[in-house]
Amino acid sequence: xxxxxxxxxxxxxxxxxxxxxxxxxxxxxxxxxxxxxxxxxxxxxxxxxxxxxxxxxxxxxxxxxxxxxxxxxxxxxxxxxxxxxxxxxxxxxxxxxxxxxxxxxxxxxxxxxxxxxxxxxxxxxxxxxxxxxxxxxxxxxxxxxxxxxxxxxxxxxxxxxxxxxxxxxxxxxxxxxxxxxxxxxxxxxxxxxxxxxxxxxxxxxxxxxxxxxxxxxxxxxxxxxxxxxxxxxxxxxxxxxxxxxxxxxxxxxxxxxxxxxxxx
Amino acid sequence: xxxxxxxxxxxxxxxxxxxxxxxxxxxxxxxxxxxxxxxxxxxxxxxxxxxxxxxxxxxxxxxxxxxxxxxxxxxxxxxxxxxxxxxxxxxxxxxxxxxxxxxxxxxxxxxxxxxxxxxxxxxxxxxxxxxxxxxxxxxxxxxxxxxxxxxxxxxxxxxxxxxxxxxxxxxxxxxxxxxxxxxxxxxxxxxxxxxxxxxxxxxxxxxxxxxxxxxxxxxxxxxxxxxxxxxxxxxxxxxxxxxxxxxxxxxxxxxxxxx
Numbered sequence: 001x002x003x004x005x006x007x008x009x010x011x012x013x014x015x016x017x018x019x020x021x022x023x024x025x026x027x028x029x030x031x032x033x034x035x036x037x038x039x040x041x042x043x044x045x046x047x048x049x050x051x052x053x054x055x056x057x058x059x060x061x062x063x064x065x066x067x068x069x070x071x072x073x074x075x076x077x078x079x080x081x082x083x084x085x086x087x088x089x090x091x092x093x094x095x096x097x098x099x100x101x102x103x104x105x106x107x108x109x110x111x112x113x114x115x116x117x118x119x120x121x122x123x124x125x126x127x128x129x130x131x132x133x134x135x136x137x138x139x140x141x142x143x144x145x146x147x148x149x150x151x152x153x154x155x156x157x158x159x160x161x162x163x164x165x166x167x168x169x170x171x172x173x174x175x176x177x178x179x180x181x182x183x184x185x186x187x188x189x190x191x192x193x194x195x196x197x198x199x200x201x202x203x204x205x206x207x208x209x210x211x212x213x214x215x216x217x218x219x220x221x222x223x224x225x226x227x228x229x230x231x232x233x234x235x236x237x238x239x240x241x242x243x244x245x246x247x248x249x250x251x252x253x254x255x256x257x258x259x260x261x262x263x264x
Numbered sequence: 265x266x267x268x269x270x271x272x273x274x275x276x277x278x279x280x281x282x283x284x285x286x287x288x289x290x291x292x293x294x295x296x297x298x299x300x301x302x303x304x305x306x307x308x309x310x311x312x313x314x315x316x317x318x319x320x321x322x323x324x325x326x327x328x329x330x331x332x333x334x335x336x337x338x339x340x341x342x343x344x345x346x347x348x349x350x351x352x353x354x355x356x357x358x359x360x361x362x363x364x365x366x367x368x369x370x371x372x373x374x375x376x377x378x379x380x381x382x383x384x385x386x387x388x389x390x391x392x393x394x395x396x397x398x399x400x401x402x403x404x405x406x407x408x409x410x411x412x413x414x415x416x417x418x419x420x421x422x423x424x425x426x427x428x429x430x431x432x433x434x435x436x437x438x439x440x441x442x443x444x445x446x447x448x449x450x451x452x453x454x455x456x457x458x459x460x461x462x463x464x465x466x467x468x469x470x471x472x473x474x475x476x477x478x479x480x481x482x483x484x485x486x487x488x489x490x491x492x493x494x495x496x497x498x499x500x501x502x503x504x505x506x507x508x509x510x511x512x513x514x515x516x517x518x519x520x521x522x523x
Contacts, residue, residue: 058428083428089421093443093520103429105439134520154429 006033007073007190008057008158012066015052025215026052029066032209032218036073039184039191041201043252044211045259050194051086052216054160057192058083070158079103082151084161089147090135096146097122097131103154121149124183141172145179152183161193165200177203177232185229198245198252203232210251213258220251308490313497316490325479330498332474336392337464337502340399345456348407349449355408356415357441369408377402377459378466385471395467395475402463403456407449414448415441447521450514457510461503476502 013030016023026049034040042050055061057068058081070080082103090099097118098105104114122128125145127138135143144164151159165173177200184191195201201208208222224244226235235241272280290310296302297309304312320326355362377398384394384401418441426440468477480495514521 060424060427079430081428083425085421085425087421089425091422091425091440091443093446093518094439102425102439106426106429106431106435108432136520 005035007036007038007071008032008034008192009069009071010053010057010067011069013053013056013063013068014065015049015056015061016064027056027063028215028217030216030218032221034190034192036190037188039193039204039206040209041193041195041205041207042209042211043195043198043201043248044216045213045252045256046196047214047259047262048211048255049214049216050211051162054083054162054192054194057081057158058160072157077107079107079154079156081158081160082154082156084147084151084159084164086163086166088135088143088167090143090150092135095132095134096127096138099135099146100127100149100153102150103156107154117155118149118153121153121183124152124186125149125179141168141176144168144176148176148180148183152187152189157190159189159191161191163194163196166196173200174232180204181228181230181232198248199236199241202226202241202245202248203230203235208248210248211255213255214262219255222248222251306489308493312490313493316488317494317497320491320494326494326498329474329476329479329495330502332392332472332478333464333468333476333499334502336395336475337399337460340396340464341403341456341460343396344400344403344460345407345453348404348452349411351404352408352411352449353415353441353445356412356445357437362412369405373405373409377463381467381471390471395464395472398463398467399460402459406456406459407452410448410452410455411445414445414452417448418444443518443520446518450510450518453510454507457503457506461499465499 010030010032013027014025015027016025018024030053032040042053044050052061053068056063057070060083072078072080090096091102094102097115100122101109101114101118104117105111109117119128119131122131125148127142127145127149130138130142135146138146144167147164151161165176168176181204191204193201193204198208202224205224208224209218210220210222211217212219222244226240293302294310297304297307297312302309308316317326351365355365380401381394381398384397388394388397422440422444426436431440464475465477465480468475469481472478476495476499480492480499483489483491483495
């Protein structure tokens with residue numbers, strides 16, 4: 001399991017949330033190595049702790065035991081990770097370009113410089129025309145495009161994505177998945193992508209990690225060998241895609257049932 | 265076609281009505297006064313009030329009262345708002361400051377501010393000092409509480425984003441906390457404006473020799489009811505104007521607010 005060259009290394013990662021009544025084990029001994037430039041998706045039933053994994057790697061949460069390590073190969077000025085959040089996370093008081101340039105601004109870049117670095121990403125997600133709009137003037141799809149652009153523009157070594165397309169309608173979802181793939185093809189950063197949708201994981205990932213219901217453990221890891229660059233709609237129509245998603249569904253099925261029972 | 269053109273747009277209709285309805289009421293009032301339906305000794309007619317204000321302007325009396333009140337309320341407002349925002353911010357950002365100051369604020373805030381006017385007159389004298397102080401104190405607590413709330417209720421995700429992007433302290437404050445709390449601060453300012461006017465007029469009723477509150481009270485005591493109405497109208501106009509100015513300032517400082 002342990003290899004010295006992986007970009008992200010999770011070792012015996014566990015997290016327990018203490019409440020007054022009971023201790024809730026969210027994550028139980030997660031071991032996972034992600035290679036540099038790899039796109040890994042984690043699927044699991046709701047409440048399996050997949051978001052917690054991401055928050056621990058991002059440094060927003062402390063593990064109860066174990067380690068989450070990102071190995072830095074870049075120069076010291078480059079940020080280690082940037083996260084794309086699930087909910088509406090753009091600052092309502094910043095314009096689109098200032099939101100997308102937020103990471104660069106926090107790193108102390110001058111306005112001219114950070115706008116120059118931000119504009120290609122705005123262009124890539126088609127928001128150049130809306131650069132001076134405030135988030136409430138944007139549609140849901142545009143907001144998530146801006147969130148993606150914000151993470152990419154920060155130029156981190158690792159991108160962490162927490163169900164960024166979960167709130168979008170089906171058509172927007174496909175379009176944004178295509179856009180994400182296109183941006184990713186152009187710079188091939190290491191991505192850890194959380195989702196509850198099997199098809200999304202298969203469309204995007206090099207590997208799909210399937211998790212169990214609470215307490216969250218890794219149940220299986222599936223290699224996804226579809227050719228890149230991928231086109232979402234074409235890929236989804238292929239028989240191989242159907243086979244693989246059925247296979248993952250069979251692995252996931254029991255866990256979803258368990259999660260449902262735990263909910264009631 | 266011509267039928268349609270003669271009709272007004274709903275917008276223009278509404279605007280016309282907001283101007284027409286007060287004028288209609290004033291006319292009714294005037295007529296009621298002429299026909300003695302309203303006793304002119306207690307409620308003078310609009311024309312009488314207009315005449316009285318013309319006289320008060322001519323003698324310079326109105327200006328003297330207005331400038332006295334305006335001076336007290338603007339200085340008091342500023343002296344209350346700035347510390348209110350600062351202390352509210354500190355309490356919002358610092359757990360320990362919150363724990364230390366919360367009980368104090370909770371204990372002092374509910375005191376009706378006019379109840380401590382005598383105390384303030386002992387401390388700051390019977391002149392402008394005590395009036396400025398009472399306005400400042402009333403405003404301070406309202407702004408403090410609203411600022412504190414504004415900081416505390418910034419959505420957690422905005423703090424997560426700032427942490428993930430490693431925002432340095434000062435930038436975090438300037439780009440996240442301050443704008444995040446701004447709408448609540450302005451809500452506090454709007455409330456404060458109303459309370460400041462109430463407290464000032466009440467203080468001027470009992471302990472002043474100039475000011476709009478004094479004008480109203482002294483006119484009542486000498487049964488110059490027209491002058492009393494002039495005072496009431498002037499203080500109302502002052503309230504409306506300052507509310508308008510605050511709204512403009514808000515539009516300028518919070519351009520992201522949806523209408």
